[in-house]
Amino acid sequence: MNKNTLFHKLVSFTTSVHRVTHELTKNAKSDLISQIQFNILEYIAVNQPVTPSEINDCQNMSMPNTSRELRKLSEKKLIEKINDSEDRRKQYIRLSNDGEAMMNEAFATIESRFIKRVQNASKEDLEDIERAIDILQTKLFN
Template structure:
């Protein structure tokens, strides 16, 4: 296997993934939140409950900035902060009712576009795609 060639293929693949992701997600976020705030909400949605430290780590942003953005989301009633019973320094962040609604709508919009993207793909090809996703997820994009 030519690893150099594989690298180039990998680069153009990731570029394509970024482009398609952009196409699927553009304009789904409400105007009341910024891009970074939306990203945080996505993160919370997927892995709630989550601590500010975890958000900070996995979004690659400093604690002060994370704290600031969480505060803004809290003030918009999009998230809830629950303090840990055992360690009262810790907090657990969840989406509020409003936050859930907002993110459900966003994901629904994304899914509509995704389904449209694959609507004309044969059952056979879908199985191949499904398998390809598994392969790459498990062997390259393991986290």
């Protein structure tokens, strides 16, 4: 097993991950928001509170575009902006109640599809999957 062979396995693997992720999340998002807006909300949901700068670093977008999308999300009442009391240039972004509700609904849809996907897996299979995820998470995707 050399690194080149492993690389080919990885390519095939990441393709599968992307495909399955797409199947799980397909149409899970509300039609009120675009895909990028969903990605931003997902990032906020997991890491809140976050600053606009953190969002554009992680989502690889420019500040002007981040600012625009956050404005749209704010206009849709899905997020709230809170000013930093120490550094008044900074803001913190949180999901609003509506935003939390929307993301909870989306995650519930995705989770039920996931449950369906592993419904026939044995206890041992699930343990194998968990261990494998832990290994890759720490040794490759950290």
